[in-house]
Amino acid sequence: MAKGPVYVMLWFDTEDYIEPAADDAALRIATDLEKAGVRATFKVVGEKARVLESRGRRDVIRALAQHDIGYHSNFHSIQPTPALYLRGMGWLDGAAEFERRERPGVDDIRRIFGVTPSCYGQPGSSWGPQSYRALLRMGIPVYLDEGEQVGVDEQPFWLGGMLHVFHMGRNLIRPSLNDENLLPQTFEKFDHAAEALEARGGGVISTYFHPTEFVTTAFWDMNFAKGANPERSEWRKPPRRTAEDSERCYQILSRYVEHAKTRASARFITARDLPMLYDSPVGRTQDRSILARHMAERQTFLTTEDGALSAAEMLQALLGMEPAAVEGPVARGESSYRATTITRPAFERAKADVTGTIRANRRLPADVWIGSEKLSLADFAATLGADDGASAAVAVRKGNPEMEKHVSTDGKGTFNWPIHPEGFSAPQLLELARLQAWTLKPARLK
Numbered sequence: 001m002a003k004g005p006v007y008v009m010l011w012f013d014t015e016d017y018i019e020p021a022a023d024d025a026a027l028r029i030a031t032d033l034e035k036a037g038v039r040a041t042f043k044v045v046g047e048k049a050r051v052l053e054s055r056g057r058r059d060v061i062r063a064l065a066q067h068d069i070g071y072h073s074n075f076h077s078i079q080p081t082p083a084l085y086l087r088g089m090g091w092l093d094g095a096a097e098f099e100r101r102e103r104p105g106v107d108d109i110r111r112i113f114g115v116t117p118s119c120y121g122q123p124g125s126s127w128g129p130q131s132y133r134a135l136l137r138m139g140i141p142v143y144l145d146e147g148e149q150v151g152v153d154e155q156p157f158w159l160g161g162m163l164h165v166f167h168m169g170r171n172l173i174r175p176s177l178n179d180e181n182l183l184p185q186t187f188e189k190f191d192h193a194a195e196a197l198e199a200r201g202g203g204v205i206s207t208y209f210h211p212t213e214f215v216t217t218a219f220w221d222m223n224f225a226k227g228a229n230p231e232r233s234e235w236r237k238p239p240r241r242t243a244e245d246s247e248r249c250y251q252i253l254s255r256y257v258e259h260a261k262t263r264a265s266a267r268f269i270t271a272r273d274l275p276m277l278y279d280s281p282v283g284r285t286q287d288r289s290i291l292a293r294h295m296a297e298r299q300t301f302l303t304t305e306d307g308a309l310s311a312a313e314m315l316q317a318l319l320g321m322e323p324a325a326v327e328g329p330v331a332r333g334e335s336s337y338r339a340t341t342i343t344r345p346a347f348e349r350a351k352a353d354v355t356g357t358i359r360a361n362r363r364l365p366a367d368v369w370i371g372s373e374k375l376s377l378a379d380f381a382a383t384l385g386a387d388d389g390a391s392a393a394v395a396v397r398k399g400n401p402e403m404e405k406h407v408s409t410d411g412k413g414t415f416n417w418p419i420h421p422e423g424f425s426a427p428q429l430l431e432l433a434r435l436q437a438w439t440l441k442p443a444r445l446k
């Protein structure tokens with residue numbers, strides 16, 4: 001059997017708008033990679049793009065534009081960062097606020113680089129699921145970053161209609177710039193990951209750096225540590241590496257790239273390539289009895305040889321709908337219906353009601369009316385899965401939303417970032433992600 005392709009995604013968070021030497025670092029990296037025949041993804045901060053323009057760095061802009069251009073927020077670390085303002089908001093108002101704050105940055109990237117960014121990734125760990133709805137509206141289909149809030153099997157996945165490269169675990173490979181003696185170990189880690197991916201038919205290895213890291217020894221945005229928000233005139237430049245030290249860093253990157261290139265199965269891809277290599281966000285429906293049995297037992301995605309389906313897609317299929325891209329519910333419903341069965345006519349009315357609300361809103365409801373009482377969406381889905389479609393009384397089943405296991409419960413640790421206010425935690429954002437997990441499923445290589 002042919003070995004599956006190993007797609008290496010090399011990406012650079014291009015964000016330091018304080019230290020001008022970081023502009024030269026971005027230029028050097030983009031040029032070196034081009035010479036090596038490798039295309040990378042540069043996720044550019046809106047303010048960084050504007051600063052490159054105002055400093056007259058057309059050379060940097062041109063060199064980066066030879067690669068793929070993504071988006072890394074409008075201001076990165078200027079307070080309030082995304083998780084901070086999204087934490088107190090719901091799904092719809094949060095998405096609108098994210099779009100209001102972030103659209104100007106996307107517009108500037110478009111104007112300065114001449115392309116719509118291929119992807120987005122949050123500053124630091126300042127992630128919030130409401131960004132998905134806004135990003136799709138802004139024409140950005142890929143979420144490329146690293147974080148621990150949500151993940152599936154250390155490989156790309158679909159959530160909220162966005163193709164994610166996130167929480168990559170063993171498939172996240174990062175050479176240390178501070179110690180080239182660790183390179184052999186990193187190469188070994190790369191080879192192990194590549195072998196495992198080849199054996200399972202292919203997959204993605206994610207590697208990232210920041211151009212600023214190649215010229216500084218501490219992060220530029222420590223200006224904003226622990227929630228600080230100094231005026232521009234008070235911003236301090238980060239400490240610099242010596243020229244020789246920077247050169248050593250560039251060599252480490254080159255050696256890593258050369259190592260990856262020696263592997264026959266390895267191919268460098270960008271965020272713009274990714275959607276073409278993976279399946280579409282809406283899967284093909286499968287045998288109804290298989291979906292019904294699965295949904296009766298557990299509400300989570302299903303993977304078979306025919307592809308992957310999210311719980312949301314299966315729910316639509318079981319309702320007799322053609323599955324479409326929908327959002328998860330905006331709130332957690334709770335069952336108030338206490339009887340153990342539902343009469344056939346009442347259940348059929350509930351099904352029609354849910355079908356109507358999904359069609360009208362392109363979103364799953366939090367709960368389902370049975371007369372004046374309600375079933376939570378998970379309880380309804382389990383009941384629907386177990387229903388034979390004929391008996392006069394439909395037995396109510398308890399839901400089992402297993403999909404939520406893929407979302408972290410660590411509201412503090414997953415949002416740990418020196419720029420967030422001390423002790424910051426955002427369990428509310430993880431709860432929103434659990435609700436959106438109705439749309440979660442692994443992405444499958446075409």
Ligand SMILES: [Zn+2]
Binds near residue numbers: 013072076122123124
């Ligand atoms: Zn960043």
